[in-house]
Amino acid sequence: MLDKNGIAKRIAQEVRDGMYINLGIGIPTLVANYIPEGINVVLQSENGLLGIGPFPKEEEVDADLINAGKQTVTMRPGSALFSSAESFAMIRGGHVHLTILGAMEVSEQGDIANWKIPGKMVKGMGGAMDLVASAENIIVAMQHSSKDGQSKLLKKCSLPITGIKCVKKIVSDLAVLEVMPQGGFKLLERAPGVSVDQIKNATEGSLLVEGEIPEMKL
Amino acid sequence: MLDKNGIAKRIAQEVRDGMYINLGIGIPTLVANYIPEGINVVLQSENGLLGIGPFPKEEEVDADLINAGKQTVTMRPGSALFSSAESFAMIRGGHVHLTILGAMEVSEQGDIANWKIPGKMVKGMGGAMDLVASAENIIVAMQHSSKDGQSKLLKKCSLPITGIKCVKKIVSDLAVLEVMPQGGFKLLERAPGVSVDQIKNATEGSLLVEGEIPEMKL
Amino acid sequence: MINKVVKNAQEAVHDIPDNAVLMLGGFGLCGIPENCISALLKKGVKGLTCISNNAGVDDFGIGLMLKTRQVRKMISSYVGENAEFERQLLSGELEVELIPQGTLAERIRAGGAGIPAFFTPAGVGTEVAEGKETRVFDGKTYLMESWLKADFAIVKAWKGDTAGNLIYKGTARNFNPMMATAGKITIAEVEELVPLGSLDPNEIHTPGIYVQRIFQGNAYEKRIEQRTVTRI
Amino acid sequence: MINKVVKNAQEAVHDIPDNAVLMLGGFGLCGIPENCISALLKKGVKGLTCISNNAGVDDFGIGLMLKTRQVRKMISSYVGENAEFERQLLSGELEVELIPQGTLAERIRAGGAGIPAFFTPAGVGTEVAEGKETRVFDGKTYLMESWLKADFAIVKAWKGDTAGNLIYKGTARNFNPMMATAGKITIAEVEELVPLGSLDPNEIHTPGIYVQRIFQGNAYEKRIEQRTVTRI
Numbered sequence: 001m002l003d004k005n006g007i008a009k010r011i012a013q014e015v016r017d018g019m020y021i022n023l024g025i026g027i028p029t030l031v032a033n034y035i036p037e038g039i040n041v042v043l044q045s046e047n048g049l050l051g052i053g054p055f056p057k058e059e060e061v062d063a064d065l066i067n068a069g070k071q072t073v074t075m076r077p078g079s080a081l082f083s084s085a086e087s088f089a090m091i092r093g094g095h096v097h098l099t100i101l102g103a104m105e106v107s108e109q110g111d112i113a114n115w116k117i118p119g120k121m122v123k124g125m126g127g128a129m130d131l132v133a134s135a136e137n138i139i140v141a142m143q144h145s146s147k148d149g150q151s152k153l154l155k156k157c158s159l160p161i162t163g164i165k166c167v168k169k170i171v172s173d174l175a176v177l178e179v180m181p182q183g184g185f186k187l188l189e190r191a192p193g194v195s196v197d198q199i200k201n202a203t204e205g206s207l208l209v210e211g212e213i214p215e216m217k218l
Numbered sequence: 219m220l221d222k223n224g225i226a227k228r229i230a231q232e233v234r235d236g237m238y239i240n241l242g243i244g245i246p247t248l249v250a251n252y253i254p255e256g257i258n259v260v261l262q263s264e265n266g267l268l269g270i271g272p273f274p275k276e277e278e279v280d281a282d283l284i285n286a287g288k289q290t291v292t293m294r295p296g297s298a299l300f301s302s303a304e305s306f307a308m309i310r311g312g313h314v315h316l317t318i319l320g321a322m323e324v325s326e327q328g329d330i331a332n333w334k335i336p337g338k339m340v341k342g343m344g345g346a347m348d349l350v351a352s353a354e355n356i357i358v359a360m361q362h363s364s365k366d367g368q369s370k371l372l373k374k375c376s377l378p379i380t381g382i383k384c385v386k387k388i389v390s391d392l393a394v395l396e397v398m399p400q401g402g403f404k405l406l407e408r409a410p411g412v413s414v415d416q417i418k419n420a421t422e423g424s425l426l427v428e429g430e431i432p433e434m435k436l
Numbered sequence: 437m438i439n440k441v442v443k444n445a446q447e448a449v450h451d452i453p454d455n456a457v458l459m460l461g462g463f464g465l466c467g468i469p470e471n472c473i474s475a476l477l478k479k480g481v482k483g484l485t486c487i488s489n490n491a492g493v494d495d496f497g498i499g500l501m502l503k504t505r506q507v508r509k510m511i512s513s514y515v516g517e518n519a520e521f522e523r524q525l526l527s528g529e530l531e532v533e534l535i536p537q538g539t540l541a542e543r544i545r546a547g548g549a550g551i552p553a554f555f556t557p558a559g560v561g562t563e564v565a566e567g568k569e570t571r572v573f574d575g576k577t578y579l580m581e582s583w584l585k586a587d588f589a590i591v592k593a594w595k596g597d598t599a600g601n602l603i604y605k606g607t608a609r610n611f612n613p614m615m616a617t618a619g620k621i622t623i624a625e626v627e628e629l630v631p632l633g634s635l636d637p638n639e640i641h642t643p644g645i646y647v648q649r650i651f652q653g654n655a656y657e658k659r660i661e662q663r664t665v666t667r668i
Numbered sequence: 669m670i671n672k673v674v675k676n677a678q679e680a681v682h683d684i685p686d687n688a689v690l691m692l693g694g695f696g697l698c699g700i701p702e703n704c705i706s707a708l709l710k711k712g713v714k715g716l717t718c719i720s721n722n723a724g725v726d727d728f729g730i731g732l733m734l735k736t737r738q739v740r741k742m743i744s745s746y747v748g749e750n751a752e753f754e755r756q757l758l759s760g761e762l763e764v765e766l767i768p769q770g771t772l773a774e775r776i777r778a779g780g781a782g783i784p785a786f787f788t789p790a791g792v793g794t795e796v797a798e799g800k801e802t803r804v805f806d807g808k809t810y811l812m813e814s815w816l817k818a819d820f821a822i823v824k825a826w827k828g829d830t831a832g833n834l835i836y837k838g839t840a841r842n843f844n845p846m847m848a849t850a851g852k853i854t855i856a857e858v859e860e861l862v863p864l865g866s867l868d869p870n871e872i873h874t875p876g877i878y879v880q881r882i883f884q885g886n887a888y889e890k891r892i893e894q895r896t897v898t899r900i
Contacts, residue, residue, distance in 0.1 A: 017670075018670050020877050040669060040670050040671075041670075042669060042670060042831075042876075042877065044877070045607070046537065046538075047463040047464075047466070047607050047610050048463075048607045048609050048610050049606075049607050049869075050875050050876065050877055051669065051869070054666050055664045055665055055666045056664075056665055056666065057665060057666055058665050061660070061663060061665060062606060063465075063466065063658035063659070063660050064466060064467070064594075064605045064606035064607065064608040064658070065606040065607055066463075066464065066466050066607055066660075066661075066662070067607075069662060070464040070465075070466070070517065070661040070662045071662040071663075071664040072660060072662065072663055072664050072665070073664075075869055076669065077669065077864045077865030078669035078829055078830070078831040078833060078864040078865060078867075078876065079869040080833050080869050080872040080875035080876060080877075081606060081607065081609060081869045081870050081872070082609065082872075082875055083541070083609050083610065083611070083612070083613045083614060083641075084463070084489070084537065084538075084540075084541040084610045084611050084614065085541040085542060085544070085545045085613070085614045086875075087538075087541070088537065088538030088539075088541050088542060088781075089542075089777075089780060089781035089782070089849065090875070090877055090878075091538060091782075092538055092556065092557070092558070092781055092782030092783065093779075093780045093781045093782040093849060094782060095780075095849070095877050095878060096877070111561075119526065120526075121522070122515055122522060122525055122526065122534070123514065123515055123516045124512060124513055124514040124515040124516060124534050125513060125514075125534060125536050125537070125559075125564070126513050126514040126516070126536075126537050127513070127536070127537040127538060128536075129536035129537075129538075129539075129558045129559045129562065129564065130536050130537060130538030130539065130556075130558040133556075133557035133558045133559065133560060134538075134557060134558070134782060160562065160563055161561065161562050162562060163560075163561065163562065164560065164561035164562075165561075235438075236438050238645050258437060258438050258439075259438075260437060260438060260599075260644075260645065262645070263839070264769065264770075265695040265696075265698070265839050265842050266695075266839045266841050266842050267637075267838075267839050268643050268644070268645055269437065269599075269637070272898050273896045273897055273898045274896075274897055274898065275897060275898055276897050279892070279895060279897060280838060281697075281698065281890035281891070281892050282698060282699070282826075282837045282838035282839065282840040282890070283838040283839055284695075284696065284698050284839055284892075284893075284894070285839075287894060288696040288697075288698070288749065288893040288894045289894040289896040290892060290894065290895055290896050290897070291896075293637055294437065295437065295632045295633030296437035296597055296598070296599040296601060296632040296633060296635075296644065297637040298601050298637050298640040298643035298644060298645075299637045299638050299640070299838060299839065299841060300640075300643055300841065301773070301841050301842065301843070301844070301845045301846060301873075302695070302721070302769065302770075302772075302773040302842045302843050302846065303773040303774060303776070303777045303845070303846045304643075305770075305773070306549075306769065306770025306771075306773050306774060307545075307548060307549035307550070307617065307774075308643070308645055308646075309550075309770060310549055310550030310551065310770055310788065310789070310790070311547075311548045311549045311550040311617060312550060313548075313617070313645050313646060314645070329793075337758065338758075339754070340747055340754060340757055340758065340766070341746065341747055341748045342744060342745055342746035342747040342748060342766050343745060343746075343766060343768050343769070343791075343796070344745050344746040344748070344768075344769050345745070345768070345769035345770060346768075347768035347769075347770075347771075347790045347791045347794065347796065348768050348769060348770030348771065348788075348790040351788075351789035351790045351791065351792060352550060352770075352789060352790070378794065378795050379793065379794050380794060381792075381793065381794065382792065382793035382794075383793075542781075542783070546786075549774075550788070550789070551774070551786050551787060551788060552787050552805035552806070552808075552810055553786065553787050553803075553805065553810075554778075554783050554785065554786035554787070555783060555784050555785050555786070556782070556783060557782070571785075573784035573785065573814075574784070576784075578784055578785075582805075603870070604870075605870060606870070638835075638836075638837060638838070638871075639870075639871050
């Protein structure tokens with residue numbers, strides 16, 4: 001089983017040189033810590049920054065420089081600042097190559113739910129609906145099951161959805177899975193020490209298991 | 219009868235303090251020379267400048283600073299530069315208060331034609347179609363008749379039109395006229411030395427003459 | 437140039453009536469018009485519709501106006517950090533319209549740019565699409581969304597001149613530039629009001645044509661929601 | 669950051685094939701990509717569709733490519749200053765689509781911003797409206813217009829860094845920023861190519877994400893169409 005940092009570490013392996021990437025709040029933000037040396041990517045923050053750098057030192061903190069999670073950040077050399085309209089023009093126009101975000105549920109069709117639990121919780125969709133409707137390549141970072149053991153990889157989402165048929169890949173605490181164009185979760189890799197049966201039991205949607213499933217290399 | 223500078227001078231009287239104004243190519247550009255002292259206005263150039271100043275001195279000429287007529291210009295203190303998309307956002311969004319432009323023909327409904335003579339001449343509409351479709355207040359600077367004596371203030375435009383029901387006022391070499399909401403040219407002022415009959419003869423569209431028509435004060 | 441300077445926040449908001457539709461710039465607490473929000477609280481104007489990406493936090497920003505119940509309706513994309521906002525929303529005390537962030541930004545831009553409607557893929561197949569026209573372009577489905585305008589747009593900039601030209605700083609730009617274009621009256625509060633000619637025309641983010649009133653704000657708190665630092 | 673630098677105009681345009689759809693920045697001769705136009709002339713690529721507000725003048729800018737008959741179709745808003753353009757248009761030798769300038773600018777922005785269609789009042793009731801859907805919003809009639817994209821967008825900026833961030837100068841900005849967003853491949857030629865970190869992130873007009881290739885041009889002629897001076 002992977003912890004949050006483990007999930008982030010595995011997702012970092014998906015990153016290719018030259019990519020522009022949007023990282024969502026939570027685990028996705030951690031991915032930045034594990035991008036290999038020599039891989040040049042640019043991180044986009046939808047509140048108006050290309051080129052997010054590390055968190056600032058105490059004396060560098062600037063209230064006017066935050067990421068989409070409202071955390072104070074720095075800028076790398078070669079950064080650019082812009083408005084929210086320009087930011088989503090970039091996103092909608094397909095200029096951001098990869099979006100990594102969290103989810104409450106994903107369906108075997110690639111639908112994603114992550115913004116609302118009716119009657120209980122409303123965070124709002126923020127930029128997530130724009131991101132999932134626009135990105136060519138979407139990777140979801142999530143827990144495979146809820147705290148009370150309910151699967152979050154479903155036949156159909158039970159919560160109000162954020163976008164349809166958009167998720168391409170999932171990295172959970174248990175596995176790496178691909179969402180197939182015709183539907184279904186194809187098991188690609190197991191987390192260290194996790195068996196195929198454990199993953200089967202934790203997946204409500206159709207799980208496709210073909211041949212030997214390798215363990216992740218982290 | 220007014221010459222080009224006379225027309226520009228008369229139009230300058232329509233300008234009010236605090237206005238943002240777009241001046242078309244030709245006579246409209248001359249209007250800037252006659253705006254009274256103490257009247258603060260800002261001139262917009264649709265190629266991306268607010269705050270057009272006078273033409274430059276020889277040593278100030280900058281190839282990267284031109285107006286919509288491709289003439290070299292200067293900037294007044296407090297100017298702003300922007301893209302063509304932003305420029306027409308301003309125009310379309312109704313932020314420019316007054317548009318002054320030339321015309322080949324105007325109809326008594328307020329239609330205007332100024333971009334094409336089929337088979338003979340095509341200048342292109344440039345920004346004129348956007349300007350006439352968007353501005354609250356449009357004043358046309360034009361000759362009342364063509365060189366061979368044909369009226370240019372018509373019942374219906376004979377040339378391909380640039381916009382419908384948009385012209386509010388006309389200042390020609392002969393007269394100042396208002397286009398009535400229900401149609402028709404209402405005569406407001408005569409050019410110095412021009413009689414009402416002369417204007418009647420030169421106007422093909424319905425001319426409304428009510429009471430004594432004063433001569434322009436220039 | 438045209439002089440747009442007013443004395444202070446109180447004068448800037450003096451004629452905002454009850455039930456007005458307002459836009460307020462900012463993303464989280466970054467780039468919010470602190471002085472005007474204080475003036476609105478003091479003025480006690482009620483029944484407001486506020487268009488703003490967030491609603492501040494419980495005890496700062498628009499959150500303060502939620503507490504005093506001056507807001508009838510919020511139009512936002514994210515509730516996240518504001519417990520009082522979420523409570524009023526879930527209890528139905530506050531009318532809330534949630535809009536995808538990019539759609540919100542583009543609808544406001546459209547309002548300022550004279551574009552009554554446009555098509556976007558955001559929200560297709562979700563409850564955001566309910567009642568909206570959809571159309572397929574190049575094999576992909578899009579929603580038709582309409583422009584947003586406000587009676588008063590209230591923005592915060594870093595520097596501004598007397599003609600209303602504005603420059604923002606860092607990510608405090610966010611929604612401010614679009615909102616500046618979409619108000620019948622646009623009010624800009626700036627950290628530094630500079631004389632005409634002090635700003636480079638090539639560096640201006642919001643041309644003065646969009647701004648009707650400008651003043652230099654004071655005592656900016658610029659509260660940070662998530663102070664995150666690297667420890668070395 | 670990602671390094672986008674190529675050696676020169678020749679390398680930048682080396683893979684532009686016959687019959688490509690190009691966007692070329694500039695308004696009149698102001699802000700045109702002089703180096704890339706020269707390279708396209710030398711390369712002799714044919715059957716081009718060129719999207720550009722103007723087509724240069726007879727002996728400069730895109731006008732040169734009209735003379736060599738490399739252009740099959742022009743999409744522009746204004747022909748005015750170009751006799752050869754007007755001649756080829758009137759004789760039917762050249763296919764020409766004339767678009768209102770603001771609509772052209774907005775269609776290009778829409779192409780870059782993932783907005784397949786929008787409504788504008790420009791051209792309602794004129795021949796521009798023929799065959800187009802109209803719709804009434806708030807009592808006013810609008811046309812539906814669609815996005816424009818290009819295989820290659822070629823823009824000219826004043827300064828640029830190795831990551832493709834661009835700053836334009838004066839009114840040479842014009843169509844360049846929107847076009848930079850709307851090319852599958854965007855090529856930027858700049859007067860001055862500066863190292864990463866030399867440009868203030870707050871002053872960048874075109875973020876590098878839109879640019880795939882950048883180089884420092886040389887020998888800019890910057891011809892002036894209407895040199896107009898005040899004599900005192």
